Amino acid sequence: MIKLFATDLDGTLLKHGNRIETEDISAIELLKESNIDFAIATGRMDRDILKVCEEITTDAHRISQNGAFVDTKSNEKILANTFDIETSSALHHAISQFPNPFCITTVDEAYISIKTPEIEAMEQILYFPLVEGVDFANEYQENFLPSKYMLLGDQKDIVAFQADIHEKFHAVCESYLSDPRCVDIVPKGVSKAVGLLALADYLAIKPDEIAVIGDSFNDIPMFEMTPNSFAMSTAPEAVRNKAAHVVEDVHEAIAYVQQNVSTK
Structure with a gap:
């Protein structure tokens, strides 16, 4: 059963010009009805994720800067990594x-x-x-x-x-x-997967209870940590080959999770 859905931003949830598809926003809102938590995992900074959360009017757990920082949707920081x-x-x-x-x-x-x-x-x-x-x-x-x-x-x-x-x-x-x-x-050791695993430990869930979606090489660690992985069709072939599924949009991945995975 899927308990957390995590999405990348650029090239995934965010289209050109920081545009977010209406269908994706609606699908994210529907996650609540399936009791699926929501997270954003990105190379961007936490302040950018917060702006996206404002736009989609949905709070999210936040994995920023490729997993260097992890903040819960209640703004509790559970991971912070910097160079010495x-x-x-x-x-x-x-x-x-x-x-x-x-x-x-x-x-x-x-x-x-x-x-x-x-x-x-x-x-x-x-x-x-x-x-x-x-x-x-x-x-x-x-x-x-x-x-x-x-x-x-x-x-x-x-x-x-x-x-x-x-x-x-x-x-x-x-x-x-x-x-x-x-x-x-x-x-060293920082990745979106490490950030998600820290969040999973905080939420007391298992990696196979997480679904992820992304479009670039920094998303591959996420794909490798869970069997429920989705790559955007626009991703490079080497990235698509690492994911279990290839989709056109975030809402397509969410629909698949709700219909095929979340009830198992």
């Missing part, structure tokens, strides 16, 4: 060599190395503006630590730099292609 001071400084110096724009996020802010015209255009669809300037590699302290670095640009460029970072820092970080033009670098 030494690792933060070393990673910062290394990533500063990346020739394209890169972003650094903390629990409550997002910084961009430079606002190019492309970044400014992207910023128009963000819920919150980016703070320009990342010249603080030597200013990290316990109350100011990064939870995620993001490399932005052409896939071949960011993946090549990702490989270099992995070679040097694989002992202390994970990296995911969260979008065709974005690589996320997070603390």
Whole structure:
């Protein structure tokens, strides 16, 4: 029996321009009638999830920044992961060599190395503006630590730099292609699956009582933790192959769960 449904945001619940399908909103509302809890698991920050919750008028458990942070729908923080001071400084110096724009996020802010015209255009669809300037590699302290670095640009460029970072820092970080033009670098052991498992433990449910849906490589850990996984049809083939089902929309996955899984 499914007790929790978790969705990714970009490319899944959020369509181009942060648009959410009316059918998806209605389906999420119907989850309550089936006694299925709702969660959002995304590479975005918690403040973005809260804006989405306002738009769909539904509270959600929140797995943000690829699982670095987990907050319940009652706003209890049950997981928080950041890089330590030494690792933060070393990673910062290394990533500063990346020739394209890169972003650094903390629990409550997002910084961009430079606002190019492309970044400014992207910023128009963000819920919150980016703070320009990342010249603080030597200013990290316990109350100011990064939870995620993001490399932005052409896939071949960011993946090549990702490989270099992995070679040097694989002992202390994970990296995911969260979008065709974005690589996320997070603390070792951080993933959406780890975040969901922490939430499952809090809710006293099992992984096979969770259904998940996503569209990118950072969603694969979720697909591997439960048999009830759905990939968007727009996802790369390698991502689709990791999911149990492929669907066109979130509401299609929810309907399948309600009709075929939730009563078993």
